[in-house]
Amino acid sequence: MAEQFTLPTNPRSENEERLGRIRQGLSSRHAREKRFQMYGIAAILAALGFVAILFVMILSKGLPAFTQAQISLEVYFDPAIVDVSPKPFQTGEQSDADFRRATLTWEREVTMVNWNRVIEAAIRAAAPGFEIDTRQALTLVENNERFELRDMFVANPELLGQRVTVDMLGSANVDNWLKGTINRDLPDNQQQLSAPARALADRFEAEGRITFPFAWHIFTNVDSRSSPAAAGLAGAFMGSLYMMLVVIVLAVPIGVSAAIYLEEFAPKNRITDLIEVNINNLAAVPSIVFGLLGAAVFINYFRLPLSAPIVGGLVLTLMTLPTIIIATRSSLRAVPPSLRQAALGLGASRTQMVFHHVLPVTYPGILTATIIGVAQALGETAPLLLIGMNAFVAAIPSTPFDQSSALPVQIYLWQGNENRNFFEARTSAAIIVLLALMLTLNAIAIILRRRLERRG
Amino acid sequence: MNSAIVAVLLLALLGLAYQIGWSRSRRLETTAGRLHSRPAYHGSLLAVWALVPAALILILWILFGTSLERAYIVSLLPADIAAQTGPALETAIRRVRDIASGFGVAGELADYENLAGQSLREFKLLAFAIVIAAAAGAGAIAIYMARGRIAPRLRARNEFEGFVRVLLIACSAVAILTTLGIVASLLAEAIRFFSFVSPIDFFFGTVWNPGFSTVGASDGDYGLLPLLWGTIMIAIIAMFVSLPIGLMTAIYLTQYASPRVRDLVKPVIEVLAGIPTIVYGFFALVTVGPFLAGLGDAVGLDIRATSAATAGIVMGIMIIPFISSLSDDILRQVPRAMRDGSLGLGATRSETIKRVVLPAALPGIVGAFLLAVSRAIGETMIVVLAAGNSPYLRLNPFEPVSTVTVTIVNQLTGDTDFASPQSLVAFALGLTLFGMTLILNVVALFIVRRYREQYE
Numbered sequence: 001m002a003e004q005f006t007l008p009t010n011p012r013s014e015n016e017e018r019l020g021r022i023r024q025g026l027s028s029r030h031a032r033e034k035r036f037q038m039y040g041i042a043a044i045l046a047a048l049g050f051v052a053i054l055f056v057m058i059l060s061k062g063l064p065a066f067t068q069a070q071i072s073l074e075v076y077f078d079p080a081i082v083d084v085s086p087k088p089f090q091t092g093e094q095s096d097a098d099f100r101r102a103t104l105t106w107e108r109e110v111t112m113v114n115w116n117r118v119i120e121a122a123i124r125a126a127a128p129g130f131e132i133d134t135r136q137a138l139t140l141v142e143n144n145e146r147f148e149l150r151d152m153f154v155a156n157p158e159l160l161g162q163r164v165t166v167d168m169l170g171s172a173n174v175d176n177w178l179k180g181t182i183n184r185d186l187p188d189n190q191q192q193l194s195a196p197a198r199a200l201a202d203r204f205e206a207e208g209r210i211t212f213p214f215a216w217h218i219f220t221n222v223d224s225r226s227s228p229a230a231a232g233l234a235g236a237f238m239g240s241l242y243m244m245l246v247v248i249v250l251a252v253p254i255g256v257s258a259a260i261y262l263e264e265f266a267p268k269n270r271i272t273d274l275i276e277v278n279i280n281n282l283a284a285v286p287s288i289v290f291g292l293l294g295a296a297v298f299i300n301y302f303r304l305p306l307s308a309p310i311v312g313g314l315v316l317t318l319m320t321l322p323t324i325i326i327a328t329r330s331s332l333r334a335v336p337p338s339l340r341q342a343a344l345g346l347g348a349s350r351t352q353m354v355f356h357h358v359l360p361v362t363y364p365g366i367l368t369a370t371i372i373g374v375a376q377a378l379g380e381t382a383p384l385l386l387i388g389m390n391a392f393v394a395a396i397p398s399t400p401f402d403q404s405s406a407l408p409v410q411i412y413l414w415q416g417n418e419n420r421n422f423f424e425a426r427t428s429a430a431i432i433v434l435l436a437l438m439l440t441l442n443a444i445a446i447i448l449r450r451r452l453e454r455r456g
Numbered sequence: 457m458n459s460a461i462v463a464v465l466l467l468a469l470l471g472l473a474y475q476i477g478w479s480r481s482r483r484l485e486t487t488a489g490r491l492h493s494r495p496a497y498h499g500s501l502l503a504v505w506a507l508v509p510a511a512l513i514l515i516l517w518i519l520f521g522t523s524l525e526r527a528y529i530v531s532l533l534p535a536d537i538a539a540q541t542g543p544a545l546e547t548a549i550r551r552v553r554d555i556a557s558g559f560g561v562a563g564e565l566a567d568y569e570n571l572a573g574q575s576l577r578e579f580k581l582l583a584f585a586i587v588i589a590a591a592a593g594a595g596a597i598a599i600y601m602a603r604g605r606i607a608p609r610l611r612a613r614n615e616f617e618g619f620v621r622v623l624l625i626a627c628s629a630v631a632i633l634t635t636l637g638i639v640a641s642l643l644a645e646a647i648r649f650f651s652f653v654s655p656i657d658f659f660f661g662t663v664w665n666p667g668f669s670t671v672g673a674s675d676g677d678y679g680l681l682p683l684l685w686g687t688i689m690i691a692i693i694a695m696f697v698s699l700p701i702g703l704m705t706a707i708y709l710t711q712y713a714s715p716r717v718r719d720l721v722k723p724v725i726e727v728l729a730g731i732p733t734i735v736y737g738f739f740a741l742v743t744v745g746p747f748l749a750g751l752g753d754a755v756g757l758d759i760r761a762t763s764a765a766t767a768g769i770v771m772g773i774m775i776i777p778f779i780s781s782l783s784d785d786i787l788r789q790v791p792r793a794m795r796d797g798s799l800g801l802g803a804t805r806s807e808t809i810k811r812v813v814l815p816a817a818l819p820g821i822v823g824a825f826l827l828a829v830s831r832a833i834g835e836t837m838i839v840v841l842a843a844g845n846s847p848y849l850r851l852n853p854f855e856p857v858s859t860v861t862v863t864i865v866n867q868l869t870g871d872t873d874f875a876s877p878q879s880l881v882a883f884a885l886g887l888t889l890f891g892m893t894l895i896l897n898v899v900a901l902f903i904v905r906r907y908r909e910q911y912e
Contacts, residue, residue: 029804036806040708043701047725047780050773054728057743058735257627265621266628277901279631284827284897285890286834288861289638292886295868296641318634325631351617379732382836382865390869408734415738415841424742431735438730 058435062428068215068229069170069178071141071204073122075149077159081117084109087157110154115146119168123200126209132196139197140204142169144227169217170210172229172422174201178210181421192419218429222394223410228419233430235396239309239389239404244374246313246400247320252370254317255324262325263332264354283322290319291383299387306388310400315383320373324366327373331365332358364452371445375438381408407434458584462514465588469510469595470503476599477502480606491606493613501612504619505602509594517587528579529553532572552576642890645883652877653678658884664847664858666867666878678881680888682847686857690768690839691832693853697772698828702779703821709780710787711809722784729777737841740770745842752854759854762844768853771838775828782827786820787813819907826900830893836861860885 088102116138123137124130145168152166153159173192176182178201188195204210221232258279266272294315298304304311335358343353389409397404405413411430417423478499485491491498529549530538537548555565555573606612650658653676661679705725709718745761748769752759759765790813798808814821844856847863868882 029807033804033806036809037708037712040704040712043704044708044721046701047705047728047776048721050776051724051728053743054731054735054739054773057739061742254627254630257624258631261621261624261628265624275628275632278635280901281894281897282631282635284830284893285638286831286836286861286893288834288836288864289642289886289890292864292868292883293634293638293641296645296883297637301641321631321634349613349617351620375730379734381732381734382840382861385865386868388869408732411734411738412837412841415741427738431738434732435735438732442730 058428058431061425062430062432064179065425065429066215066218067212069175069210070213071168071170071174072209072211073119073126073166073168074163075118075122075166076125076163077153077161078118078121079161081121082110082113082153082160084113107154110150113150115149118149119145122166127200127203130196130200130203132200136194136197137200139171139193140174140201142171142227142229144224144230145169169227169229170201172419174210175229176419176421177201178205181425218426218433222396223392223405223413224394225392228417228422228426231414231426233407233410233433235393236405236407236410236430238396239312239393240378240407242309242397242400242404243313243316243406244378246310247316247374247377248370250313251317251320251324251373252366255321256328256366258321259325259328259332260354260359263329264358265350279322279325282318283326286382287319287380288382288386290315291386293318294383294387305401305403307391307393307403307405308401309397309404309406311387312384312389312406313400315387316377316380319380319383320377323373323376324369327369328362328366331362331369334365335361364449367452368445368449371441371448375441375445378438378441379408379434381412384409385412407437461588465592466507466510469506469592469599473503473506473595473599473602474499476603477606480603481612484606484608488608491608492611493616497613497616498606498610501616501619502599502602502606504616506595506599509598510591513587513591513594521583521587524583525576525580529572529576532568532575534568556580638890642883642887645880646887649877649880649884652880658881662849664863666881676877678877680860680885682849683858683860683863683885684888685849686764686843686847687833687859687861689764689853689857690771690843690859691829693765693768694771694775694832695825695829697769698775698779699825701772702776702828703783705776705780706783706787707809710784711805711813725777725780728773729781731774733774733835733837734841736770736774737837737839740766740838740842744770748854757854760844760856762842762856764843764853764855764857767839767843770842771832771835774835774838775832778831779824779828782824783817783821786817786824789820790816819904823900823904826896826903830896830900833896834861834889834893836865840865860889864889 085106088099088106090099094102116134119141120134120137123140124132148168149166152164170178174197177184177191177193177198182192191198193201201210217230218232219237220234221230222235223233224231262272262275266275294311298311298314299306304314339357339361340353343357344350348356384406389404389406390413391403392413393403393405395402395404407430411427411434414423414430415427476499478495481491481493481495481498485495526549529552530545532552533548538545540548551569552572553576555569556576658678659680661677662681663677663679664682666676666678705721709721713721741762745763745766748759748763748766749761794812794816795808798812799805803811839859839862843859843862845858845862845866846856847858850857864882864885867878867885
């Protein structure tokens with residue numbers, strides 16, 4: 001580029017030297033600039049790439065888990081196997097207590113029936129002549145199906161002697177085999193199913209007996225260890241729901257009140273400074289320390305029930321409190337002074353000004369902060385593990401004081417299950433559900449904020 | 457049942473008091489002329505005055521009721537059993553309690569136990585009735601007395617607002633109480649732990665081998681250093697990943713990128729911040745771990761699937777948005793004038809950044825760095841799932857390690873009576889963790905405040 005510089009013919013050598021140096025340095029400086037920009041772009045691409053890899057991995061592992069193997073069999077309620085007396089009807093002279101006792105006795109009889117034989121007969125009927133022994137045949141169908149048949153019969157005893165087509169849930173190992181999550185070339189001793197069972201599963205799939213419908217039971221069933229293919233998230237949902245309710249009921253009033261006091265009423269002295277520093281520190285404390293607090297104070301000192309949503313809710317409230325306080329304070333600060341002074345000028349007291357004029361304007365901000373705080377609390381696992389929620393709970397809590405699980409804890413428990421090829425997919429499915437919930441909450445918060453701000 | 461009755465009582469009291477106050481002040485207005493406050497405030501004041509004595513009585517009952525009940529049970533037991541101390545006495549008391557509540561006890565029921573159970577049931581009923589009556593009575597008396605005060609001169613609104621202020625202060629106190637609670641509970645349990653194991657052995661010991669809770673206290677080694685080293689190593693790896701990527705992302709987005717690119721990229725990176733840590737842990741376990749192990753096989757190194765490197769890398773990914781958004785805010789605070797001046801003097805953009813913007817923003821970035829380290833130290837779920845569980849002092853980052861947080865989870869999930877050092881050590885570890893993060897946060901704040909250059 002030397003031609004661009006039309007030098008004066010003044011032979012000032014320092015000038016020439018300086019310009020020469022500048023010219024030399026310029027190209028390397030430009031090169032360094034380009035490199036720096038490239039680093040920046042590389043960094044952004046790396047960050048975006050991580051997001052992409054994470055989502056692709058979760059979706060690719062989790063989406064297949066939403067469809068599960070289902071075997072359609074013709075079940076014959078063989079009177080030889082289902083050998084029970086007829087269902088009792090309440091006659092006129094029978095008392096209520098007697099009728100209840102008779103019903104219980106009959107139900108016990110029904111439970112004692114070997115429903116597995118009915119299932120086995122149905123499987124053999126579907127594959128006549130196939131060489132397979134009882135235990136191997138039963139590995140095709142999930143363990144809970146015998147209870148499903150029993151419940152069908154209790155509801156409708158007319159089924160005795162009839163043939164009905166029943167859609168049964170395939171076992172986890174059948175699901176693995178047919179979906180290919182287990183290597184088909186592995187030798188027999190490393191396979192999860194016996195050779196006859198595998199062959200029968202392939203045959204049923206080829207015949208169209210085994211289909212893969214959407215697995216709604218992931219949402220409606222409780223967790224189960226004896227029937228892994230039937231395990232679901234219902235108990236975890238209710239537990240998380242109760243905890244979020246406790247968080248909303250407790251954290252919002254306390255947090256907003258604290259923020260109002262600190263922002264509007266507190267004198268500006270060292271004590272309030274201390275409180276402010278305190279709250280900022282609390283926001284940065286690791287979540288597991290809150291779990292320790294919960295274990296030491298709520299469970300040990302107050303003797304609240306272990307693994308109950310109320311304890312989890314209390315711990316999560318303490319964690320969400322700083323977020324809500326800080327967000328409410330900034331919303332309060334954003335209210336224009338003209339509003340406050342107008343109220344005061346018309347004779348309102350301080351309290352009236354705050355509660356009747358300032359606070360209503362901050363509702364959108366508080367709402368958004370609450371929703372975001374709740375979404376964050378939804379994903380917390382560590383403190384819940386310390387208050388006893390790492391136990392296996394196979395029931396839906398009916399009150400916040402019952403033992404329960406929670407969505408992130410359920411993910412933790414499922415990923416530790418031995419049946420890795422089945423439960424990796426299941427865990428990813430549960431993660432998809434959790435992320436979908438959090439995404440929905442965040443989206444609601446953003447939409448609400450836009451709507452309310454525009455109106456206000 | 458009990459709490460429902462109490463709630464109904466309180467609500468009824470409140471409603472009644474409000475109604476009485478409101479109607480009386482309205483009536484007074486017609487005869488005595490204008491009152492100082494509106495009727496609503498008189499009503500609210502009366503409601504508050506009615507609530508205070510009733511709530512006091514209920515709180516007294518909650519605090520002292522159980523010890524009163526216990527004394528009564530002890531008086532019911534025959535002399536020789538009542539003279540026992542410790543677990544034997546507790547068992548006897550618990551049996552009587554279980555009989556009274558209808559739970560049922562194991563083994564034969566002695567005569568005195570049956571009688572005691574009956575008497576206890578009657579006592580509880582009687583006591584509950586007395587407490588409810590006392591609370592209602594106190595509330596009624598309070599209503600009557602407060603009603604007499606209603607006069608034109610009564611500054612009801614001011615009194616009521618005084619109550620409101622007290623309530624707000626109480627809510628702010630919750631934040632302080634939380635911190636105090638954390639420190640107190642951690643300290644108390646940690647001091648109990650230090651009665652088993654000396655602090656020197658704990659803080660400077662190099663072997664971590666606590667043994668099981670059936671083994672005596674003296675047989676375990678409780679050295680903190682392997683855990684501390686694991687924590688630090690993972691934090692170092694995480695900062696190596698997150699600092700370059702986070703900082704360069706922030707620099708590029710603030711200095712180079714067009715607003716459209718910014719609006720597109722920033723939310724996507726924020727998504728990384730919103731993902732629950734258990735998802736990261738699962739990602740590390742299922743994708744990053746095997747990937748690193750495969751990489752190690754290809755290169756010839758022995759990289760384990762669960763190792764410090766796996767957890768560190770994924771933790772770095774998690775911290776990227778943290779550093780990126782904090783640095784973003786800090787870089788934006790550097791005045792445009794400095795940037796423009798440098799550019800005007802002929803520097804390229806990268807030179808401006810490297811020599812003008814970054815040095816100006818350095819205190820803030822150091823603060824952000826320290827906060828990120830504090831976050832990395834307190835992180836639990838990623839480490840629980842992906843770092844293995846191997847509390848040894850090792851330099852190799854490709855081997856499993858154990859950290860402070862993982863050990864807290866391991867030691868505490870299980871037995872809850874907190875009597876053995878194996879459980880108490882979790883609190884000592886929690887105290888250490890809390891102290892470390894507190895110091896990091898305070899130092900970060902101090903650095904930012906002290907070295908921040910004021911440009912205005």
